[in-house]
Amino acid sequence: MERRRVKLTLLSPLHIGSEETLSPIVDFIWHKGQVFILNKDKLIQTLEKKGLDTLFFQAVYNQEKLSQFLEENKINFRPFIAKTIPAPQQIKSEIKRFARSADTLCLPGSSIKGAIRTAILFWLFKTDKMWQERLRQTYNQWKHPKDAFKKTKLDTILGPNSHWDALRNLAVTDNLNPIPESGLKIIEVKRIYKHGKQTKIKTALEVLTPNTTSVHEIRLGGIKEIGPTKLSFLAEGNFEELIKVINFWAQAIIKAEKEDFKENLFLTAFYRRLEKEIEQEKKDDFLLRLGGFKTYFDQTLGLILKEILPEKQWQAFVKRIAPKKPSSLKAFPTTLWVTSDNQPLGWVKGVICNE
Numbered sequence: 001m002e003r004r005r006v007k008l009t010l011l012s013p014l015h016i017g018s019e020e021t022l023s024p025i026v027d028f029i030w031h032k033g034q035v036f037i038l039n040k041d042k043l044i045q046t047l048e049k050k051g052l053d054t055l056f057f058q059a060v061y062n063q064e065k066l067s068q069f070l071e072e073n074k075i076n077f078r079p080f081i082a083k084t085i086p087a088p089q090q091i092k093s094e095i096k097r098f099a100r101s102a103d104t105l106c107l108p109g110s111s112i113k114g115a116i117r118t119a120i121l122f123w124l125f126k127t128d129k130m131w132q133e134r135l136r137q138t139y140n141q142w143k144h145p146k147d148a149f150k151k152t153k154l155d156t157i158l159g160p161n162s163h164w165d166a167l168r169n170l171a172v173t174d175n176l177n178p179i180p181e182s183g184l185k186i187i188e189v190k191r192i193y194k195h196g197k198q199t200k201i202k203t204a205l206e207v208l209t210p211n212t213t214s215v216h217e218i219r220l221g222g223i224k225e226i227g228p229t230k231l232s233f234l235a236e237g238n239f240e241e242l243i244k245v246i247n248f249w250a251q252a253i254i255k256a257e258k259e260d261f262k263e264n265l266f267l268t269a270f271y272r273r274l275e276k277e278i279e280q281e282k283k284d285d286f287l288l289r290l291g292g293f294k295t296y297f298d299q300t301l302g303l304i305l306k307e308i309l310p311e312k313q314w315q316a317f318v319k320r321i322a323p324k325k326p327s328s329l330k331a332f333p334t335t336l337w338v339t340s341d342n343q344p345l346g347w348v349k350g351v352i353c354n355e
Contacts, residue, residue, distance in 0.1 A: 001222040002237025005176075005353040008107070008214050011277075012270070012347045013187060013207040013339055015098060015291050016111050021203075022095040025060055029067040029077050030091040035186045037083040038066070046080070065092075087186035089340060091204050095186055098206045105179040107214045107290075109172035115288050116242075117167060119249035122300040124230060126252070132308055139305055142321055168223045169234035175214040183212040188340050194260050201337070207345075218352075239352055243286045246350075250287040251278055256303060257336065257344070266342035277349060284352040291346035 022028050028037045047053040052073055059069045070077050099106045125131050185208075189201045221237040233241035258271035277287055306314055338344050 002220045002239065004218050004239055006216050006218050007351045007353060008112075008216065008348045009351075010208055010210045010212045010348055011274070011287075012210055012343045012345060013185070013205075014107075014212075014346050014348065015096070015205040015207045016107060017292065018097050018099045020097040020100075022097060022206075024065050024067070024092060024094070025063055026066060028091075028095070029070070030087055031067070031077075033086065033088055035085045035087040035091055035095070036077060036081045037085070038077060038080040039082040043080045046075075050075075083181075085181075085184050085186050085206065087204075089188050091186055091188070093202050093204050095204045095206055098184065098208065101174065105175075105181065105184075105208075107175045107179065107208075107216075109174045109216060111290050112172045112216060112288070113167075113170060115290050116170065116172070116246060118300055119246045119288065120167075120231070122249045122252065122303070123245045125300060125304045126248075128230060132304065135301065135305060136308065139301075139309075139317060142317075166229060166231040166234055169221050169231075171219040171222075173217045175216060177213075177215045179208065179212065179214055183208045185209050189337055189345070190340060191335050192261065192264065192338055192342075193335055196263060240283060243283065243352065246286040246288060247278055250274070250289075252303070253289070254278070254287075261336060264342060267336075267338070267344065270343060274347065286350045286352075288348050288350060289344075289346045290348055 022035075022037065024030070026040060028035050030036075044053060044056070047056050050073075052075075055073070056069060067077070099108055099111075101108075125135065184206060186204055187207055188204050191199045191201060218239075220239065220242065221235050223235065233245075254271050254274050258268060258275075261267045274287060277285070305317065309317065336344060
């Protein structure tokens with residue numbers, strides 16, 4: 001087994017979701033560019049002493065904002081502050097919190113492995129005619145993009161039989177260093193379309209800001225192969241080949257999204273910066289996108305199918321699987337989640353440390 005430390009540096013805001021949300025009804029107040037998370041137990045104890053607890057629970061039932069209730073009852077929120085997080089824009093909606101483990105910020109190794117998996121699968125389908133032909137034979141069975149993940153039987157794709165998965169030879173740890181809470185920010189996000197339309201996402205996100213770093217360990221190998229495959233480099237512990245595969249995916253995605261959203265000058269400038277990173281061709285550096293704001297289908301099979309299918313077949317396919325029929329069948333997939341100032345979410349730079 002080969003092990004390497006990898007340092008990840010965020011190039012754009014990153015959100016890795018958790019089940020925890022914050023509500024403006026009971027959890028926080030936004031004031032002058034900051035979100036103040038309140039100690040609810042302490043607040044309720046004070047309200048009970050003032051005889052306002054029943055009124056408060058009625059306000060919660062009526063979905064009244066916490067800030068409005070406290071202001072109307074002339075209660076200063078500051079003695080109840082448990083945590084403060086920068087939030088440049090006024091936050092009126094629920095906030096999805098960043099992943100945590102044992103109450104500390106966590107960048108899960110599973111999220112990193114999942115992103116690497118996406119890159120490997122894209123490379124495999126892009127460069128292997130056998131798997132492209134398999135897509136041709138199976139794509140008509142799909143009724144939704146998520147079927148692409150289920151019905152391509154990834155365990156078979158990644159190994160010579162259904163009982164062996166080449167990605168068992170890839171493991172990534174959670175962050176080994178503490179990630180400081182000072183790297184957090186609350187932001188609003190929006191969905192942008194290729195034709196220029198924009199729609200605001202109703203939920204705000206707790207994100208790590210650009211230049212935040214984390215250190216992880218990547219392990220390759222350790223599981224004996226049944227036979228050689230295109231993915232033998234994983235079992236062999238070949239980090240150089242892994243980085244080439246990841247950057248192969250990154251170059252394709254950057255090129256595709258730069259072209260798709262070329263009317264957006266902010267996005268175009270961002271992707272140009274990513275292109276310069278890739279062009280430097282440092283053998284230990286790679287670019288990756290973490291988080292769930294572009295799907296496995298968008299970043300792998302959708303791109304491959306769009307390339308290999310005749311136009312009429314592609315358009316018929318899109319009509320069947322698209323949640324809503326896009327205005328342009330040629331343009332599907334049509335959307336991208338970005339910050340309010342047009343930064344795509346989740347791009348990171350990785351550097352392998354040869355220890």
